[in-house]
Structures are given as structure tokens and as C-alpha cells.
Amino acid sequence: MKKTEINSIEIARLAGVSRSTVSRVINNYTNVPPATREKVMRVIEAYNYYPNLSAQVLAGKKTRTIGLFLIDAGHVSSDMLTNMLIVNVIEHASALGYYVLTNIIRNPSDSDTCRSVKEIFYQRRIDGGVFIGAANHEPLIEDLIAEGFVAAVVDQELPGHDEPNRITANYDNQTGMELAVNYLADLHHTSIGILNGDMKRLSGRTKYEGFQHAMKQRGLAVREQWAIPGDFHKESGYQAMTRLLEQSELPTAIVAANDSIAFGAIRAMKERGLQVPGDLSIIGFDDHALSSMHQPALTTIKVDFPAMLQQLTTTLIQTIENGTITREPIVAGSTLIIRQSCSPITPK
Amino acid sequence: MKKTEINSIEIARLAGVSRSTVSRVINNYTNVPPATREKVMRVIEAYNYYPNLSAQVLAGKKTRTIGLFLIDAGHVSSDMLTNMLIVNVIEHASALGYYVLTNIIRNPSDSDTCRSVKEIFYQRRIDGGVFIGAANHEPLIEDLIAEGFVAAVVDQELPGHDEPNRITANYDNQTGMELAVNYLADLHHTSIGILNGDMKRLSGRTKYEGFQHAMKQRGLAVREQWAIPGDFHKESGYQAMTRLLEQSELPTAIVAANDSIAFGAIRAMKERGLQVPGDLSIIGFDDHALSSMHQPALTTIKVDFPAMLQQLTTTLIQTIENGTITREPIVAGSTLIIRQSCSPITPK
DNA sequence: CTGAAAGCGCTTACAG
DNA sequence: CTGAAAGCGCTTACAG
Incomplete structure (x- = not known):
């Protein structure tokens, strides 16, 4: 059986302070004396209290979740590259305290699909999204950017479109x-x-x-x-x-x-x-x-996908947190790897 | 610039009804006459309105998100199997209208890691989780189950532990x-x-x-x-x-x-x-x-991972939505695939 | 069939 | 330094 939730007012009561103060210690406000912080922290830990995310978000905090949208007709599950991409984004987001909601988009032109992707943003389920595998001009993404949502898109270049909520990364x-x-x-x-x-x-x-x-x-x-x-x-x-x-x-x-x-x-x-x-x-x-x-x-x-994804994910999160920031172009480097599939021609 | 959000009270005003009614049409209550539903739906669509998830959850709805926890010391990103597992869970969850938050756990014994995994549950960021790659007895998972969170764990058998919020799948x-x-x-x-x-x-x-x-x-x-x-x-x-x-x-x-x-x-x-x-x-x-x-x-x-994961994910979601349900054991079948790495011995 | 109201659990000006 | 209170946007008994 699930125990009844403990909430901030209960914690406050137990610690002999107000909810405001509990909230202040949770959010690391500077104006809480060490002794008070101590006292509150002790009961927080004792009761295994974690603030309810929905309440925090409703009160104005970020969800600290980003969406990862993989656009691919039907090869996602069989391609190893995909796995590396997913894991990369997750780990870089995680390093910044963010979670990732992974989504697979079979057909970005399908209207139901579009609706459900948009819903994720409008619902405020995520703070922003990264898109991999989209066409250079993808109406779905353009709609989202027009609505003000922050989107990081891999492999895109739309001259003149340098909205502050659009982040792009490219291949050289x-x-x-x-x-x-x-x-x-x-x-x-x-x-x-x-x-x-x-x-x-x-x-x-x-x-x-x-x-x-x-x-x-x-x-x-x-x-x-x-x-x-x-x-x-x-x-x-x-x-x-x-x-x-x-x-x-x-x-x-x-x-x-x-x-x-x-x-x-x-x-x-x-x-x-x-x-x-x-x-x-x-x-x-x-x-x-x-x-x-x-x-x-x-x-x-x-x-160099890993480096590119790290920069992209990091920039996305910074943009979510700080709004527009000065950004440098993100581009994935290329190197030649010589193996066995090419051989010299002997001139006749 | 992000437009100011439209909310249910605004929709209500525009449709000439109360918030209660707007909520009823959104949640498909049966006691709304078609004409009223029509009227409300029209303004919902016209204004591209989607209810705020945090508010819904705070008011008692599910998050419709499950966590996927991959436990692996450091091979996740290089193993193709992982990719198939992730994509499978996502697609099956998606078919039921659920999202998945993918997490990589390098070391389930690390206390920081433990704390952050638990936080995801306590925060009510997810409605339940699936665990892949854990030890048969994993304290982290046991703690979560003891707290009443619903967990689906692959490859586990703990005789006597048949809590209603524990779902397991096994290999034959x-x-x-x-x-x-x-x-x-x-x-x-x-x-x-x-x-x-x-x-x-x-x-x-x-x-x-x-x-x-x-x-x-x-x-x-x-x-x-x-x-x-x-x-x-x-x-x-x-x-x-x-x-x-x-x-x-x-x-x-x-x-x-x-x-x-x-x-x-x-x-x-x-x-x-x-x-x-x-x-x-x-x-x-x-x-x-x-x-x-x-x-x-x-x-x-x-x-047969796909079939097992489908059953596991489906059962997890049903359990989240309906509480305990009668459950059949979930087991992944085995088949022999003969290729080239074995040859007969010629008896001497 | 439908509205007014309470409540979900937080955060953050505001006032002191 | 700290508390009382408003507000975030929904849902759901309750009453009619």
C-alpha cells in the first residue's frame, strides 16, 4: 500500500517553521540561517520528502525534461547509430540535471502524429526538444518554433531564420x-x-x-x-x-x-x-x-556525433534556463578513417 | 516570443460555459450534450488549447509517463540490444498513450544514483518504472516497491514477494x-x-x-x-x-x-x-x-524480447491505471537459430 | 445537464 | 530572517 504522501506543510509543522521557509531551504535561498536550514533538512531527510513536481511546475518552475524526437520511417530500432544518439543526449542532459522523454516519429506529415507532438509541448510536459532526422524545412518544427517553444534541430540551415528559440547543429x-x-x-x-x-x-x-x-x-x-x-x-x-x-x-x-x-x-x-x-x-x-x-x-x-550532441544538448538547456544566450555555431567535425574498402588504381 | 497561455477559464468564457463544462468535455464525460460539446470543442481547436499537464496531475490525473531504467556499468551505448529494448518499450507505451523517460544507471549501489532514481518516483515524475539489467535482489528496487511504487522488473524471481505493485518478466x-x-x-x-x-x-x-x-x-x-x-x-x-x-x-x-x-x-x-x-x-x-x-x-x-517487453509494458500500464489486475507470468520464449559456429564431432 | 467552490502542493512577492 | 496569502491551472464531488 502506498503511504499517504507527506507534503511541505507537514514538513513545516514537523520542523516548526512555515511552508515558506521549507520552500526556501529546498530552493536554496540565501536568506535562511544555517540553523534553520539544518533543522528543516533533518526532517526532510527523515521523512524522505521530495517536493511534488507538478506542484512546483504549476508554481512556475521548469519541468527539467527535454523531448528527444527521432524522425525515421521505420529503421530506428535496427540502427545502431540511433542508440548512440539516444544515450548521448540522455547522458548529457542528465549531467545538467535534466531528463529526456524519447519519442519516435514515423511520419512527421501525419496529422495525428503532429498533433501529439505538439501536445507534448503545449501540455508543458517538456521545456524544449531536440529533433534528429528531420527534413531541412519541417512544418511541424516550424510551427513549434513559431509558437515560441525552444527547439534544437540537428542538420538544419534556414537562412534568415535565427529566432532566439531555434538552435541548430550541422555536419561539416x-x-x-x-x-x-x-x-x-x-x-x-x-x-x-x-x-x-x-x-x-x-x-x-x-x-x-x-x-x-x-x-x-x-x-x-x-x-x-x-x-x-x-x-x-x-x-x-x-x-x-x-x-x-x-x-x-x-x-x-x-x-x-x-x-x-x-x-x-x-x-x-x-x-x-x-x-x-x-x-x-x-x-x-x-x-x-x-x-x-x-x-x-x-x-x-x-x-563526431558525441561532441555535437553534447554541445547541442547543453545549449538547449542553457537556452531553456537563461533565455537567449550568445551562441556559436555547432558543427560536427569529420575525419578520414582508412580501412579496407578502397584500393589504389594502377594507371593503365 | 511565447504567446500568453490560454487556459480553461478563457476557453470557458469564449465558449460561454463554465470551467467545469470545459473540463467535462476534455475528459469525455458522458453527461455533456452533443451541442455543448461541439461548441466547446470548436473553441478548443480554434485556440489550440491543450490542458496544462501539471495542473491536471496536481488535480489527480496520472502523468502518463513511465520510467525506463537501464542498469549497466558502461556498455549501454555500445550495445545494439539496448537500442532494441528502448525502442520496444517506447513504442508499446506510446500505443497506450504513455511516454517514457529513459534513464541510465551506471551503478545502482551508488547512493547519489539511488537518491536521484528515487526522486523521480517521489516527485511523481512518473507513474511507474521498468527496470532492465538489475541484480535479482536490488535494494533500490525493493525500496521503491516497499514504498508502493509500481515497478516492472525484467529477469527477477523473489519467492514470496508477490506484492501487487511488483511485475516481473522472465527468460525461459x-x-x-x-x-x-x-x-x-x-x-x-x-x-x-x-x-x-x-x-x-x-x-x-x-x-x-x-x-x-x-x-x-x-x-x-x-x-x-x-x-x-x-x-x-x-x-x-x-x-x-x-x-x-x-x-x-x-x-x-x-x-x-x-x-x-x-x-x-x-x-x-x-x-x-x-x-x-x-x-x-x-x-x-x-x-x-x-x-x-x-x-x-x-x-x-x-x-523473444519484443513480445516480453510488450507484455511487460502493457501490464505495467494496466496496473498503473487499474490497480492490481490478475496477471499471468510473463516469460520470453527461446528458439534455436542454427548458423555457422557449431559443427558435428566425428566420433573417433 | 451545469455552475460555484474546494482542493491538489508548491513558490514567491509582500509585509513585517 | 520569516510568515500569511495569493496564485499557478486543472478536476471533481456537491448542489441544484
């Missing part, structure tokens, strides 16, 4: 692509293709733009028929590679917009008896947890 | 071990060892007991020096196998208390130039997401 895809293309070019590849990601997402676009830019820098031609569209999932990589392989003339190397795409693409090759990197070199993006144990181990552009 | 390790041992015995193995899991956890114990029982059933001897202690992690598997290999006489097959242990054990073998299953057959437990792509693909006892 320009540098990433330079790293990838230069590595391939240094291996003497000149025929390089790309398996693109979802173009509705900022990264889909900036990766392709970065690719074009990096190719140009090295004086290499981008062949449109070697730029295959897709989304960021394995199945898409499989299909993209299948399409690519139907062509009469093939590139000697491919950059995949992420590692999942590369996994799918390599499977498509294996099924046709093709070798990586023997027949085609492939480089991915992310450094997915599976990449190092993949066969062949995947050469990739590692993205 | 007896059957699982029979499956594993019989499979190995059918392959003509008679010298079978075991790499044990954490004995503080119920599964650690029941797996070993199940192993002993299954061996006996097949008339096979359990050799104590082939039962290596460990916990449920990869590193432990590596060390256990290293220890095993130091022995002069070796088994021909090994059952690992889970797949992670098997991965570590296989790595230890590879480093010594030993083959799986050539030199030693290994079977794991769980059917970890990596098992099928492991080299060699791991033969394992698949555990």
Missing part, C-alpha cells in the same frame, strides 16, 4: 567530402560516383554539393549518371548500386552518403560476384558501429 | 539451455563447457542451472573447470576463453551465456589462431543483432 559535409574525394583521387581514381542520401534533408544536399565542389577542386568531372538518388538507408544503397551496375560504363570508386548506404551497395555487389575494393572502391560517411567489423571493413568519414 | 532459460545442449549433443559433442554470465542476475544463475540440468538429462558430465565465471559482456567472454584455453584438456563445445560473451570468446580464439567451429563449437544466447553478420555467423538461442 564540405570538409567531409573533400576528405573522401581527395583520398580517392590520391588513390588515382578519376571516375568517381556518388550514392546520394535524402535530398529533403540538409545533409543530403550538402553532401552532394560538397562532392561536386571537391571533384571540381581536383579537376575531376562529375558524371550525372553516376550520381544515384536514394535515402540514407541500406535498402536504398542496395537499389542504388543495382541501378548503377546496369550502366555500360562504371566508375572505379563510389562515395556513399552514409555507411548504411555503403552496406547495402556492397551487398548488391557481392550478390553479383563483384569485389570491394577489387572491382570498385567504396567510402562511406558516419563511421557506423558496424563499419569496422563489416566485410570488407569500411573506409569512411567519421562524424 | 531452462528450455533455452535444453535447446542448446541438445543441439550440441546431437552433434555428438560430449565435452561441453560453459562461459557463465553475472551470477547476481537471475539469468546468470538460471542459465547455469539450466545447463547443468540439460547436461544431466543427456547423461553428460559437467566439468567444473569448464564452467568459467564472468559477466554478460564481450570483454568477460574474451577473458573467460583466455582462461579456458590455458587448461590442458579442453571441451569440444562451449555454450556462452549470451552472444556478447561469445563474440569476446571467439576473438580470443582467433588471436591464438584457433578456428570456430573447427577447433571448438560455440553457441550463444539472445540472437544479438550482430550475430548473423559475425564471422562465423553465430548459432544461438534467440530470445
Whole structure:
């Protein structure tokens, strides 16, 4: 049986003070003499008293909870990257005394889904939210920001939209692509293709733009028929590679917009008896947890998610607590991780 | 800028009714005539009104939030299984209109950690919690249950402790071990060892007991020096196998208390130039997401986590809403998944 | 069918 | 330094 709750007035009575004073010691007001604080703390501890959160929030305190919204059609549970993202946000929030309410959004365009996400904010269930996997312009997020809720969104860039309650973090895809293309070019590849990601997402676009830019820098031609569209999932990589392989003339190397795409693409090759990197070199993006144990181990552009998420979460919480703060751009760095999926071309 | 909140009294004014009536339509009371409901709903929708959660909770409603507590010293972020567990709980809770607050507990014995977990319950931040990865007898959980909070714990069996606010789910390790041992015995193995899991956890114990029982059933001897202690992690598997290999006489097959242990054990073998299953057959437990792509693909006892978690989450929520309910035991089924890590012995 | 009112448990000006 | 009191936004007996 649940014991009847003890509340602040009971604590006050027991300590021989008023509720005001109990509240003051709980909230660490400075104008409470040590002796009084002592006395009150003793009964608080003795009775295992913790202030009721709803009452505190109703009286004006924060909920100290943030929402984590993972937008993904249906791969969330199977992708290891997701787990790392979730755990990262939780641990960084936790370090600042915040809790996280994790939500999975299958389809941000569905009106019921939209309603229920908005409800979480309007209900004041959370103080703010972080969004991962959204399109660059996502109406749901824009609505929330217009309403004044604070949102931290990963992989977004909306020129002119620098509301104080919008926090964004980005990937440095320009540098990433330079790293990838230069590595391939240094291996003497000149025929390089790309398996693109979802173009509705900022990264889909900036990766392709970065690719074009990096190719140009090295004086290499981008062949449109070697730029295959897709989304960021394995199945898409499989299909993209299948399409690519139907062509009469093939590139000697491919950059995949992420590692999942590369996994799918390599499977498509294996099924046709093709070798990586023997027949085609492939480089991915992310450094997915599976990449190092993949066969062949995947050469990739590692993205520093943990550092980015830490900054994003921290900035979100600071904004919640202090309102607008001066903010520096948050960007995830890229590094080249050389493994086994790329090999040099011997010029004929 | 955040707009000033609209509240129920404002809605009432706009709809020309009292707050009581607004509340009645929101809470779907039956005694509201359709016309009145209509009228109120229209202004609720027009103004995008959602009742303030804290006020509702303070007035006696549930928070509709459950806590998910993952207890693990430091492997949470790297283990794919975790991700599946988290996503499963979230989706099942979500289907019932509940949210989940995910927490990572590094060390349940640490007093600060304990305090902060308890605080979540006492604060009434959640209506109940699910615990995964705890020792069979975990003081923190026992305290919470003693206080009357409802807790759903995975992998627990405490005879005599059938409080109405305790919900447990278990693994059918007896059957699982029979499956594993019989499979190995059918392959003509008679010298079978075991790499044990954490004995503080119920599964650690029941797996070993199940192993002993299954061996006996097949008339096979359990050799104590082939039962290596460990916990449920990869590193432990590596060390256990290293220890095993130091022995002069070796088994021909090994059952690992889970797949992670098997991965570590296989790595230890590879480093010594030993083959799986050539030199030693290994079977794991769980059917970890990596098992099928492991080299060699791991033969394992698949555990039906999704079904178990669904039942557990559903039962937890029903208990929260309806108090005690008649409950059936929740147990996760086991199936043998044959892949490449075990081979038959040719009797000499 | 519906409104007035009490109550949920806190915090924070306000006054002293 | 400290208490009395108002207020946060809801829900739910109670009375009609």
C-alpha cells in the first residue's frame, strides 16, 4: 500500500517553521540561517520528502525534461547509430540535471502524429526538444518554433531564420567530402560516383554539393549518371548500386552518403560476384558501429556525433534556463578513417 | 516570443460555459450534450488549447509517463540490444498513450544514483518504472516497491514477494539451455563447457542451472573447470576463453551465456589462431543483432524480447491505471537459430 | 445537464 | 530572517 504522501506543510509543522521557509531551504535561498536550514533538512531527510513536481511546475518552475524526437520511417530500432544518439543526449542532459522523454516519429506529415507532438509541448510536459532526422524545412518544427517553444534541430540551415528559440547543429559535409574525394583521387581514381542520401534533408544536399565542389577542386568531372538518388538507408544503397551496375560504363570508386548506404551497395555487389575494393572502391560517411567489423571493413568519414550532441544538448538547456544566450555555431567535425574498402588504381 | 497561455477559464468564457463544462468535455464525460460539446470543442481547436499537464496531475490525473531504467556499468551505448529494448518499450507505451523517460544507471549501489532514481518516483515524475539489467535482489528496487511504487522488473524471481505493485518478466532459460545442449549433443559433442554470465542476475544463475540440468538429462558430465565465471559482456567472454584455453584438456563445445560473451570468446580464439567451429563449437544466447553478420555467423538461442517487453509494458500500464489486475507470468520464449559456429564431432 | 467552490502542493512577492 | 496569502491551472464531488 502506498503511504499517504507527506507534503511541505507537514514538513513545516514537523520542523516548526512555515511552508515558506521549507520552500526556501529546498530552493536554496540565501536568506535562511544555517540553523534553520539544518533543522528543516533533518526532517526532510527523515521523512524522505521530495517536493511534488507538478506542484512546483504549476508554481512556475521548469519541468527539467527535454523531448528527444527521432524522425525515421521505420529503421530506428535496427540502427545502431540511433542508440548512440539516444544515450548521448540522455547522458548529457542528465549531467545538467535534466531528463529526456524519447519519442519516435514515423511520419512527421501525419496529422495525428503532429498533433501529439505538439501536445507534448503545449501540455508543458517538456521545456524544449531536440529533433534528429528531420527534413531541412519541417512544418511541424516550424510551427513549434513559431509558437515560441525552444527547439534544437540537428542538420538544419534556414537562412534568415535565427529566432532566439531555434538552435541548430550541422555536419561539416564540405570538409567531409573533400576528405573522401581527395583520398580517392590520391588513390588515382578519376571516375568517381556518388550514392546520394535524402535530398529533403540538409545533409543530403550538402553532401552532394560538397562532392561536386571537391571533384571540381581536383579537376575531376562529375558524371550525372553516376550520381544515384536514394535515402540514407541500406535498402536504398542496395537499389542504388543495382541501378548503377546496369550502366555500360562504371566508375572505379563510389562515395556513399552514409555507411548504411555503403552496406547495402556492397551487398548488391557481392550478390553479383563483384569485389570491394577489387572491382570498385567504396567510402562511406558516419563511421557506423558496424563499419569496422563489416566485410570488407569500411573506409569512411567519421562524424563526431558525441561532441555535437553534447554541445547541442547543453545549449538547449542553457537556452531553456537563461533565455537567449550568445551562441556559436555547432558543427560536427569529420575525419578520414582508412580501412579496407578502397584500393589504389594502377594507371593503365 | 511565447504567446500568453490560454487556459480553461478563457476557453470557458469564449465558449460561454463554465470551467467545469470545459473540463467535462476534455475528459469525455458522458453527461455533456452533443451541442455543448461541439461548441466547446470548436473553441478548443480554434485556440489550440491543450490542458496544462501539471495542473491536471496536481488535480489527480496520472502523468502518463513511465520510467525506463537501464542498469549497466558502461556498455549501454555500445550495445545494439539496448537500442532494441528502448525502442520496444517506447513504442508499446506510446500505443497506450504513455511516454517514457529513459534513464541510465551506471551503478545502482551508488547512493547519489539511488537518491536521484528515487526522486523521480517521489516527485511523481512518473507513474511507474521498468527496470532492465538489475541484480535479482536490488535494494533500490525493493525500496521503491516497499514504498508502493509500481515497478516492472525484467529477469527477477523473489519467492514470496508477490506484492501487487511488483511485475516481473522472465527468460525461459531452462528450455533455452535444453535447446542448446541438445543441439550440441546431437552433434555428438560430449565435452561441453560453459562461459557463465553475472551470477547476481537471475539469468546468470538460471542459465547455469539450466545447463547443468540439460547436461544431466543427456547423461553428460559437467566439468567444473569448464564452467568459467564472468559477466554478460564481450570483454568477460574474451577473458573467460583466455582462461579456458590455458587448461590442458579442453571441451569440444562451449555454450556462452549470451552472444556478447561469445563474440569476446571467439576473438580470443582467433588471436591464438584457433578456428570456430573447427577447433571448438560455440553457441550463444539472445540472437544479438550482430550475430548473423559475425564471422562465423553465430548459432544461438534467440530470445523473444519484443513480445516480453510488450507484455511487460502493457501490464505495467494496466496496473498503473487499474490497480492490481490478475496477471499471468510473463516469460520470453527461446528458439534455436542454427548458423555457422557449431559443427558435428566425428566420433573417433 | 451545469455552475460555484474546494482542493491538489508548491513558490514567491509582500509585509513585517 | 520569516510568515500569511495569493496564485499557478486543472478536476471533481456537491448542489441544484
